[in-house]
Amino acid sequence: MAYVVTESCIKCKYTDCVDVCPVDCFREGPNFLVIDPDECIDCTLCVAECPVEAIYAEDDVPADQQHFIQINAELSQHRNWKPIVEKKDPLPDHDQWANVKGKTQYLDRNE
Template identity: 75%
Template sequence: MTYVVTDACVKCKYTDCVDVCPVDCFREGPNFLVIDPDECIDCTLCVAECPVEAIYAEDDVPADMQDYIELNAEMSKIWHAIVEKKDPLPDHETWSTVSGKIGHIER
């Protein structure tokens, strides 16, 4: 099993999770993070660090967010690793409570 970044991260991109990842499995896109399923060691450290609860175990991803499993796998092959915490996106507070953001992901 691996962990998956989901909807709440889109247009927020908090990176608290990156700081605690022991294997650098996070990849960074313009307005979203993903987890490389081939690198993730299922340590669970990132889950508690996400301020918007965007990270789920693959088996626990809500039914309406199942597309994020494939999206994480796909984009982790394209986007570059992020290994240090950065500031969230400028309008993160506006977007942190919005749901259904998959269409807003910039590739």
């Protein structure tokens, strides 16, 4: 079972989670992070680090966020989504987006 980044990360992209990942399983897109399910070792360290509570165990992903399991799997393999291993500043307008629901349409897949 892998961990999954869900909708709350979109347009925020806090990277606190990246700093604690022992296997560097995070991949970075323009306005979202994903976890490579083939690299994740289920250590749970990233969950507590996310200030917007965007990371869930695959079995615990809320019903309305289930599509993010597939999104993480797909985008973690996308050629433009590179590994991220060091913390960066969140997106400039992260505060405005942190509590917004229904952000899936804003996910920039960079395809």
